[in-house]
Amino acid sequence: MNDTPQGRCFEDYAVGDVHTHPLGRTITETDNIWFTNLTLNTNPIHFDAHYASQTEFKRPLVNSCFTLALVTGLSVMDIQHAFANLGWDEVRLPAPVFHGDTIYAESEVLETRESRSRPDVGIVKVRTRGYNQDGTVVITFTRTVMLYKRAHLPKRPRPVPKP
DSSP states (O other), X not given: XXXXXXXXXXXXXXXXXXXXXXXXXXXXXXXXXXXXXXTTOOOGGGTOHHHHHTSTTSSOOOOHHXXXXXXXXXXXXXXXXXXXXXXXXXXXXXXXOOTTOEEEEEEEEEXXXXXXXXXXXXXXXXXXXXXXXXXXXXXXXXXXXXXXXXXXXOOOOOOXXXX
């Protein structure tokens, strides 16, 4: 069994590093409607095409909370050893997102520090930008996460295949 940790731990983050997250995700109409219904968001601009056609956007907008969740998720591959999210701040939505847009993301490390209360983790603050297929920034936010230190990273159990 391979016990080598995969991905970055607290010690692997340095202020100024920019992590371009490798995956993009195309948003479908179903994604938007399901998320909107799951969160009981009754604003018709997200699910009523006729209503939305009468707005300046002329079509439904993707729920902004979905955009926040998606861009956070796109960062997980690079910030995968998070012990806990401590907060999102300064969320800005400078451009609309529509069905069919493909969203990409990158995060810049703003701060790193040892945890004051937990010796097994550190605190990292990043600024994340999500942008569409044209490069238009559609969301920015700062996020603070608690990350495991390498020596305290939980093992990921994986069985060995039987012959």
